[in-house]
Amino acid sequence: MMRHYLKLVTRTLFLTLGAILILIPFAWMLVTSLQPAATTLTIPTTWLPKSLQWLNYWHVWQAAPFARYCLNSLLVTAATTVGQLITSILAAFAFTYLQFYGRRTLFGLLIALMLVPGELLLIPNFVTLAQFHWVDTYAALIVPWLASVFMVVALHQAFRSQPATLYIAAHLDGASDWQYLWHILVPTTRPIITAVALLQVIASWNAFMWPLIVTNSDNLRTLPIGLIAFTTAEGANYPLLMAATVCVILPLLILYLGLQKYLVMGISATHLKG
Amino acid sequence: MLMLNAKPSVKSTLKALLYLAPFLIITGTFAVWPLIHAFLMSSYTHYNYYTNRVSAIGWGNFITLWHDPTFQLACRNTLLLVLVVMPTTVLLSLLIALEINRSRHLAGFFRTIYFLPFVTSTVAIGLVWNWLFRLDGGLLNRFLGCFGINAIDWLNDPHYALPALMVVCVWQGLGINIILFLAGLNHIDQRYAVIATLDGASPWQRFTNVTWPLLLPITILIVVNTSITNFKVFDQVYALFHGTAGPSNADLTLMYYLYQKFYVENQFTLAAASGVVLFVLVGGLTLLTYGYYRHRRRQLGGR
Numbered sequence: 001m002m003r004h005y006l007k008l009v010t011r012t013l014f015l016t017l018g019a020i021l022i023l024i025p026f027a028w029m030l031v032t033s034l035q036p037a038a039t040t041l042t043i044p045t046t047w048l049p050k051s052l053q054w055l056n057y058w059h060v061w062q063a064a065p066f067a068r069y070c071l072n073s074l075l076v077t078a079a080t081t082v083g084q085l086i087t088s089i090l091a092a093f094a095f096t097y098l099q100f101y102g103r104r105t106l107f108g109l110l111i112a113l114m115l116v117p118g119e120l121l122l123i124p125n126f127v128t129l130a131q132f133h134w135v136d137t138y139a140a141l142i143v144p145w146l147a148s149v150f151m152v153v154a155l156h157q158a159f160r161s162q163p164a165t166l167y168i169a170a171h172l173d174g175a176s177d178w179q180y181l182w183h184i185l186v187p188t189t190r191p192i193i194t195a196v197a198l199l200q201v202i203a204s205w206n207a208f209m210w211p212l213i214v215t216n217s218d219n220l221r222t223l224p225i226g227l228i229a230f231t232t233a234e235g236a237n238y239p240l241l242m243a244a245t246v247c248v249i250l251p252l253l254i255l256y257l258g259l260q261k262y263l264v265m266g267i268s269a270t271h272l273k274g
Numbered sequence: 275m276l277m278l279n280a281k282p283s284v285k286s287t288l289k290a291l292l293y294l295a296p297f298l299i300i301t302g303t304f305a306v307w308p309l310i311h312a313f314l315m316s317s318y319t320h321y322n323y324y325t326n327r328v329s330a331i332g333w334g335n336f337i338t339l340w341h342d343p344t345f346q347l348a349c350r351n352t353l354l355l356v357l358v359v360m361p362t363t364v365l366l367s368l369l370i371a372l373e374i375n376r377s378r379h380l381a382g383f384f385r386t387i388y389f390l391p392f393v394t395s396t397v398a399i400g401l402v403w404n405w406l407f408r409l410d411g412g413l414l415n416r417f418l419g420c421f422g423i424n425a426i427d428w429l430n431d432p433h434y435a436l437p438a439l440m441v442v443c444v445w446q447g448l449g450i451n452i453i454l455f456l457a458g459l460n461h462i463d464q465r466y467a468v469i470a471t472l473d474g475a476s477p478w479q480r481f482t483n484v485t486w487p488l489l490l491p492i493t494i495l496i497v498v499n500t501s502i503t504n505f506k507v508f509d510q511v512y513a514l515f516h517g518t519a520g521p522s523n524a525d526l527t528l529m530y531y532l533y534q535k536f537y538v539e540n541q542f543t544l545a546a547a548s549g550v551v552l553f554v555l556v557g558g559l560t561l562l563t564y565g566y567y568r569h570r571r572r573q574l575g576g577r
Contacts, residue, residue, distance in 0.1 A: 011373050012380065018370055019387045022445065026390065028413055029402045091297035099282040100290035113301070116309055117556055119506055119529060120549040123536055124311035125304055127323070147300035177289075206395040208509045209529075213537055224397040231401060231516060238405050248398040256393040260386060263393075267450065268457050271495065 029249075033057070033242035056243040063240065064233070066247060068219055069226035076141045076211075076222055077204040081197050083146035089193070091147075092155035093181050097167065107156075110149050119209075126213060140214040141222070145204070151196050154269040158192040159185060195266030198259055205252055223248045312553075315546035323542055335547035345548065347523055348531035351436060355527065356504045359440050363447040363500050364493070370448065371455035372481075385456065392449035400513025403442050404429065407514075429515060435524035442510050447503060451496050458492035459485075494567045502556050508533060528552050 034052045060066060094100070095107055125144055126135070134140045162185065170180040186193065208224045215221060221229065230244050256263060280286070291298075319334035321327070339345045374384050391399065406413045407428035415425040428438040462485065470480045508529035511519060519526035519534070526534075528548065536545035 008377075011377055015370065015373055015377065015380070015384050019384060022387055022390060022448070024413070025399060025402045025406060025445070028406060029399075032405065087297040087300060090293045094290045094293035098286060098290040098293065099280050100287035101282050103282070103290075113305060113309075115557055115560060116305070117502070117506060117553055119508075119532070120312050120553045121305060121308040122532075123542055123546045123549060124308035124315060126536075127311070127315075127326075127542070128303065128308065131326070143300070144304040147297045147304070149301065149305070152297065202393050206397075208395075208397045208512070209533070213533075224395055227395075227398060227401070228513070228517070241401060242405065245398045245401055248395050252393045252395070253390070256390070257386070260389075263389075264453055264457075267453050271454060271499070272457060272492070 026249075029242045029245055032238050033246050035239045053239065056239050057247070060230075060240055060243045060247065064226060064230045064244070065218065066223075066226065066230075066244065069221050069223045070247075072141075072219075072221060073205055073223040075138070076207075077201055079142045080145040080204045081200045083142070084148045084151055084200055085193065085197055087147045088151035088155050088196075089181070089186065091152045092159050093177075093185065095152070095156050096159040097177065110152065113149050114153065122209070122213065129214060135214055136216050136220060138220065141211055141220070144210075148200065150270050151200070154192070154196050154266075155189070157269065158189045162188060191262065191265060192269055194259070195262040195269060198255070198262050199266045199270065201255070202252060202263075312546050312549055315543050316550045318543045321543050323540070335544050336551075338544060339547055339551065344523065344526065345531060348526045348528050348548075351524070351526055352505060352507075352528045354436065355440060355443065355507060356501050359443045359447065359504045360497065360500045362440075363444050363451060364496055366444070367448050367451035367496075368455055368489075368493070371452045371459060372485075374452065375456060375459045385452070388452050389449040391446045392453075394446075396446065396509035397513045399446070400442065400510050403438075403510075404514050404516070407438050430521050432521045432524040435515075435520040439507070439510060439514060439520070439525050442514060443504055443507060446510070447500055451500060454492060454496055454499075455489070458489050462488045490570075491567070494563060498560050498563050501559055505552065505556050505559075528555075 033056055034054065035056075036051070036053050095103065129135050129140050129144075132139075134143070166184065166188070167180060170184055175183070206224065207222070211222045211225050212228075215225065218229070227244055227248050231241060234240055315321070316335055317331045317333070318328045319332050320330040322329075370384075370388060374381050374388075377384070409415060409425055409427040409430070412428075414428065419425065426434055428434045466484045466488070467480055470484050475483065506529050507527045511525045511527055511530050514520075515525060519530050529552070532545050532548045532552070535541045535548060
């Protein structure tokens with residue numbers, strides 16, 4: 001009994017220590033963001049500042065067009081996620097329910113395509129966009145991301161696990177494939193659809209290298225790019241910088257805390273195949 | 275109308291193509307064509323980007339890379355990063371997942387915390403790490419100061435710049451691996467452990483003889499995933515060193531090299547060639563690992 005208790009304490013201590021190490025950067029970011037601006041390097045930052053400078057957040061909002069960055073991030077994230085969902089749901093449906101020539105070959109090619117690191121495609125995609133005259137437009141931020149092989153494969157798995165009798169019954173009741181897809185299949189697989197959508201929201205919101213390369217103008221910047229620009233402009237004014245960082249990180253943290261179970265499900269669906 | 279088990283016909287193929295068209299057009303333009311294009315570009319030795327004219331092709335770009343000391347440095351840094359970060363992350367996340375799996379009441383709480391870095395913008399948290407590592411006023415040096423250790427200039431000393439990046443990579447890589455390990459542990463039938471206990475197996479014997487072999491498939495997947503992620507590190511470097519590759523290129527990774535050649539120096543074909551090298555490294559590693567796994571499984575008498 002005593003040994004069991006000891007083990008429990010050691011385990012909890014180990015996990016707590018790790019959790020503290022994970023949380024320190026977040027905590028330090030929050031604490032710094034509330035310190036008096038520009039004094040951080042002269043007076044040692046304390047864990048409990050005497051007066052909380054909530055105004056830092058207001059200053060950040062004023063100092064850079066963060067509202068614009070935020071709007072851009074929202075637009076790009078929403079457009080890519082919704083677009084990907086539509087193209088992937090349609091494609092996954094075809095792979096699951098429709099018979100066509102070359103189905104197996106095409107699906108095999110998709111699986112092979114998953115092995116290709118997206119970074120390899122960066123340069124040729126930039127050249128393509130330049131030929132389309134799309135560099136430094138919203139189209140450059142959105143259109144290349146409107147299809148995802150990962151999402152098709154994950155949804156195909158989900159669709160396949162639905163009972164075939166559901167499909168047959170819908171047809172006997174006179175539903176067309178199109179009606180079956182949007183009125184029955186999508187609602188019954190909503191959890192997995194939410195899960196893959198959430199993963200895409202995270203990827204789009206945090207995307208850095210692609211938007212960095214294809215945009216130049218300030219009014220097209222997404223939050224991560226805007227944040228870097230703000231860093232260059234503000235230099236070592238850490239309280240303001242950390243306040244800006246909080247603004248980038250916080251929306252997803254809230255979303256994550258609310259939809260955690262979907263995220264875990266999404267990761268299992270996209271990473272664990274058979 | 276019902277086509278679940280029917281043979282494909284021209285009509286059904288046309289119908290399927292309608293469903294597939296949006297996906298295929300985008301994937302063809304922005305994934306398949308660029309894949310071919312990347313290999314083509316890597317072979318252009320005389321290329322005018324503005325006129326899109328190619329006047330010579332060959333292995334020139336790869337030969338240039340081979341002799342470029344900066345590229346060699348990038349390869350060395352990336353390999354070092356993978357060799358340190360991958361085992362550390364996998365081992366730590368396995369330990370944490372095992373402990374979380376055993377702790378009943380706080381499992382959800384700890385899982386939530388360990389997974390936080392996964393949803394966090396790498397660039398944003400990279401800036402926070404920059405602040406933590408700073409020589410003057412950084413939290414880490416103040417902490418070390420409490421133990422009488424002299425402040426280390428993590429971000430400007432070439433000896434410490436790569437370890438600093440490694441810390442950030444481990445910190446961010448733990449979450450997804452823990453989730454995957456937990457999923458793997460969930461799949462293991464608890465009866466095996468019960469039977470092993472009844473047979474008098476110690477906890478360590480239970481781990482090595484029951485849990486570990488059953489976790490092997492997911493461990494292989496995690497090893498491959500973590501290696502790939504760390505082969506492609508870029509955002510962390512950019513944020514940690516404010517748009518440079520660290521003191522005297524100490525944190526120049528392959529991806530950063532690609533970015534520099536492409537975006538800063540406009541050497542498109544050389545950058546494409548370094549992308550191909552990255553692809554071959556990552557693809558080779560993936561195939562090698564899965565090949566080894568299949569071989570092992572056959573040896574063990576599995577499928």
